[in-house]
Amino acid sequence: xxxxxxxxxxxxxxxxxxxxxxxxxxxxxxxxxxxxxxxxxxxxxxxxxxxxxxxxxxxxxxxxxxxxxxxxxxxxxxxxxxxxxxxxxxxxxxxxxxxxxxxxxxxxxxxxxxxxxxxxxxxxxxxxxxxxxxxxxxxxxxxxxxxxxxxxxxxxxxxxxxxxxxxxxxxxxxxxxxxxxxxxxxxxxxxxxxxxxxxxxxxxxxxxxxxxxxxxxxxxxxxxxxxxxxxxxxxxxxxxxxxxxxxxxxxxxxxxxxxxxxxxxxxxxxxxxxxxxxxxxxxxxxxxxxxxxxxxxxxxxxxxxxxxxxxxxxxxxxxxxxxxxxxxxxxxxxxxxxxxxxxxxxxxxxxxxxxxxxxxxxxxxxxxxxxxxxxxxxxxxxxxxxxxxxxxxxxxxxxxxxxxxxxxxxxxxxxxxxxxxxxxxxxxxxxxxxxxxxxxxxxxxxxxxxxxxxxxxxxxxxxxxxxxxxxxxxxxxxxxxxxxxxxxxxxxxxxxxxxxxxxxxxxxxxxxxxxxxx
Amino acid sequence: xxxxxxxxxxxxxxxxxxxxxxxxxxxxxxxxxxxxxxxxxxxxxxxxxxxxxxxxxxxxxxxxxxxxxxxxxxxxxxxxxxxxxxxxxxxxxxxxxxxxxxxxxxxxxxxxxxxxxxxxxxxxxxxxxxxxxxxxxxxxxxxxxxxxxxxxxxxxxxxxxxxxxxxxxxxxxxxxxxxxxxxxxxxxxxxxxxxxxxxxxxxxxxxxxxxxxxxxxxxxxxxxxxxxxxxxxxxxxxxxxxxxxxxxxxxxxxxxxxxxxxxxxxxxxxxxxxxxxxxxxxxxxxxxxxxxxxxxxxxxxxxxxxxxxxxxx
Ligand code: SF4
Numbered sequence: 114x115x116x117x118x119x120x121x122x123x124x125x126x127x128x129x130x131x132x133x134x135x136x137x138x139x140x141x142x143x144x145x146x147x148x149x150x151x152x153x154x155x156x157x158x159x160x161x162x163x164x165x166x167x168x169x170x171x172x173x174x175x176x177x178x179x180x181x182x183x184x185x186x187x188x189x190x191x192x193x194x195x196x197x198x199x200x201x202x203x204x205x206x207x208x209x210x211x212x213x214x215x216x217x218x219x220x221x222x223x224x225x226x227x228x229x230x231x232x233x234x235x236x237x238x239x240x241x242x243x244x245x246x247x248x249x250x251x252x253x254x255x256x257x258x259x260x261x262x263x264x265x266x267x268x269x270x271x272x273x274x275x276x277x278x279x280x281x282x283x284x285x286x287x288x289x290x291x292x293x294x295x296x297x298x299x300x301x302x303x304x305x306x307x308x309x310x311x312x313x314x315x316x317x318x319x320x321x322x323x324x325x326x327x328x329x330x331x332x333x334x335x336x337x338x339x340x341x342x343x344x345x346x347x348x349x350x351x352x353x354x355x356x357x358x359x360x361x362x363x364x365x366x367x368x369x370x371x372x373x374x375x376x377x378x379x380x381x382x383x384x385x386x387x388x389x390x391x392x393x394x395x396x397x398x399x400x401x402x403x404x405x406x407x408x409x410x411x412x413x414x415x416x417x418x419x420x421x422x423x424x425x426x427x428x429x430x431x432x433x434x435x436x437x438x439x440x441x442x443x444x445x446x447x448x449x450x451x452x453x454x455x456x457x458x459x460x461x462x463x464x465x466x467x468x469x470x471x472x473x474x475x476x477x478x479x480x481x482x483x484x485x486x487x488x489x490x491x492x493x494x495x496x497x498x499x500x501x502x503x504x505x506x507x508x509x510x511x512x513x514x515x516x517x518x519x520x521x522x523x524x525x526x527x528x529x530x531x532x533x534x535x536x537x538x539x540x541x542x543x544x545x546x547x548x549x550x551x552x553x554x555x556x557x558x559x560x561x562x563x564x565x566x567x568x569x570x571x572x573x574x575x576x577x578x579x580x581x582x583x584x585x586x587x588x589x590x591x592x593x594x595x596x597x598x599x600x601x602x603x604x605x606x607x608x609x610x611x612x613x614x615x616x617x618x619x620x621x622x623x624x625x626x627x628x629x630x631x
Numbered sequence: 632x633x634x635x636x637x638x639x640x641x642x643x644x645x646x647x648x649x650x651x652x653x654x655x656x657x658x659x660x661x662x663x664x665x666x667x668x669x670x671x672x673x674x675x676x677x678x679x680x681x682x683x684x685x686x687x688x689x690x691x692x693x694x695x696x697x698x699x700x701x702x703x704x705x706x707x708x709x710x711x712x713x714x715x716x717x718x719x720x721x722x723x724x725x726x727x728x729x730x731x732x733x734x735x736x737x738x739x740x741x742x743x744x745x746x747x748x749x750x751x752x753x754x755x756x757x758x759x760x761x762x763x764x765x766x767x768x769x770x771x772x773x774x775x776x777x778x779x780x781x782x783x784x785x786x787x788x789x790x791x792x793x794x795x796x797x798x799x800x801x802x803x804x805x806x807x808x809x810x811x812x813x814x815x816x817x818x819x820x821x822x823x824x825x826x827x828x829x830x831x832x833x834x835x836x837x838x839x840x841x842x843x844x845x846x847x848x849x850x851x852x853x854x855x856x857x858x859x860x861x862x863x864x865x866x867x868x869x870x871x872x873x874x875x876x877x878x879x880x881x882x883x884x885x886x887x888x889x890x891x892x893x894x895x896x897x898x899x900x901x902x903x904x905x906x907x908x909x910x911x912x913x914x915x916x917x918x919x920x921x922x923x924x925x926x927x928x929x930x931x932x933x934x935x936x937x938x939x940x941x942x943x944x
Contacts, residue, residue, distance in 0.1 A: 565722045566713065593690065
């Protein structure tokens with residue numbers, strides 16, 4: 114309800130079921146593989162691509178190019194000239210498309226880069242750390258917030274003028290910003306936290322106001338389901354309270370010398386640094402390790418440097434387990450229903466593998482993984498593609514960003530693949546020579562790095578060679594133009610979250626006389 | 632010009648280094664722990680950024696080393712070696728950060744005929760003072776580690792300065808700051824030796840019986856030192872010299888050092904003599920020799936006034 118109030122404000126009421134029908138509902142998951150499959154089929158005709166470069170980072174480039182070419186419009190928002198935004202441009206063998214045949218209208222919107230933005234970055238320890246811009250956006254680039262606000266305002270105007278099947282979710286969107294054309298990071302962060310729309314009362318004493326109308330909430334415990342509070346996302350409640358921007362705190366005091374500074378930035382939820390921290394104390398509530406005291410039973414309640422992930426007044430003798438989200442109160446070694454191929458993990462071979470599954474030899478790959486029909490037909494087998502390829506990153510580059518930077522580009526300038534000395538000998542490939550590598554989906558050319566670091570492996574009694582393909586080059590930027598492993602990778606989504614199967618696929622390799630022609 | 636915050640110990644082709652004002656500075660050192668390096672090249676990037684240098688975007692030649700050698704822009708370079716250890720049967724990926732070693736007894740400085748083009752500060756840093764450099768390339772001849780590189784653009788010699796500008800204001804070198812594994816450390820030479828000692832004990836306990844500190848005595852010790860897992864075989868680290876020494880030719884030249892005061896003409900003569908004896912690797916042409924003589928004349932004329940900063944050093 115607090116989320117609905119944040120989204121649609123006064124238009125989310127008890128009468129309209131708190132605008133529940135304004136929210137789009139998913140029939141299936143719209144992960145990137147599904148999106149590009151729909152494009153390739155002509156069933157998705159417009160695409161907004163904000164801060165990523167699918168043409169280089171998703172599998173089976175041939176299919177991606179086909180999908181993008183089928184679009185009516187493509188909007189890219191990026192600080193860099195991505196390959197995706199130039200998918201229609203011919204770059205010889207590096208991007209061999211017929212530009213005249215592509216009708217997609219491309220809108221390339223230059224954005225600021227992270228160092229030009231104010232806002233918070235969230236790390237994997239769940240800390241929201243506020244940062245300030247190092248400089249203003251350069252040239253014509255704009256903050257993403259400006260671009261998104263402008264798109265919204267223009268769409269809203271069109272809906273207001275022309276109506277449409279269901280304009281309300283757009284026309285009634287809550288838009289309470291001082292400058293509607295560019296919401297500020299501060300306004301957005303405060304909105305994420307949430308505030309009291311009316312007085313918020315103590316649940317134990319209905320006469321006692323705990324948060325007065327208009328004030329920022331202190332945490333998610335103050336959220337109400339009667340429309341009197343707003344919060345864009347409950348886990349962030351507490352990040353920007355009446356005491357200010359907690360994400361901007363920079364007090365690195367570590368009171369127990371336990372490697373935990375509770376006043377450095379802010380962690381979701383509730384500034385709790387360690388989840389299930391009750392497990393750091395023994396059943397009597399005494400820390401297992403005196404040098405790492407997180408929470409402990411004081412005799413009356415749970416105290417300590419961390420926020421207890423536990424009922425503050427649960428007495429040790431009540432025997433409430435520390436894993437409060439599980440009914441049995443203890444940790445689990447397996448997942449009951451969260452994983453499609455659970456409860457216990459089993460090993461299946463990749464969809465393209467030189468050997469059959471050990472557990473179910475007649476089935477290809479993991480039976481719970483998702484692969485579309487046409488992509489299944491595009492799989493190759495080891496009679497034609499005898500080598501196992503894998504893709505990875507190098508220390509000198511970050512994705513496809515740093516190839517735009519002259520310094521990083523000089524440190525690792527040109528696309529290559531890595532093979533063992535044994536495979537090089539077998540195929541007559543020389544160190545620094547050109548090779549062609551191809552799968553059932555595409556073909557690339559690369560320089561060959563012949564290395565002792567890769568050795569043939571014995572798989573099912575057979576020596577199996579590996580081709581390592583780093584993933585940093587493309588046809589834009591400061592580095593040498595190059596190919597990329599995703600011309601070859603299969604369009605398979607893993608069993609649980611549809612992550613593409615980049616790490617193992619089948620290829621063939623041969624020495625060639627020269628590199629691609631640009 | 633030489634860094635005004637650091638005291639001079641030595642100056643190329645000069646007999647007139649003034650007495651150190653303000654007392655001697657403590658010797659510093661950079662310790663490169665090869666056993667902790669992951670070859671990420673963050674140090675190379677930091678060097679280019681701090682010194683505002685831009686390397687050419689080159690090509691891949693079948694190895695990770697890029698650029699393929701030190702250049703006037705790349706003052707440091709990761710050299711990757713894949714070594715089969717005959718004792719264990721394991722392949723070891725040895726990654727050495729190459730660059731100036733800042734020798735206590737710098738062969739470059741001894742070989743340099745241009746007054747004040749190479750200086751050594753009392754903290755041990757050997758610095759190239761480009762405005763005094765005549766581009767003759769003798770420093771390269773004098774260097775037992777093959778470090779300096781001559782720019783084709785301005786015909787001056789370039790190499791790592793150990794970030795003398797940063798050190799002068801109490802900072803460590805940019806590469807040490809950038810290194811994500813603290814494989815590069817910076818401090819007093821004594822502290823770095825003590826740090827190395829701890830690492831060597833650790834490496835020995837992990838089976839590297841010949842782990843040791845590379846601080847070669849042949850050049851009087853260095854202000855860039857390596858912790859090597861195989862200190863008995865420095866050459867496996869992309870050709871790190873076993874017992875580096877200054878070429879005897881440079882030493883012979885230094886024997887005639889007293890004549891330096893005789894002026895430019897004598898310089899040209901000595902230059903020509905050295906050129907003859909080391910010809911082959913030396914790319915200095917007769918034309919360059921003449922240039923060198925002229926430049927020295929000009930420099931002498933400029934600094935003889937006595938009150939400019941150049942004259943002070
Ligand atoms: S930054 Fe450190 S770890 Fe990375 S290459 Fe340089 S020395 Fe090695």
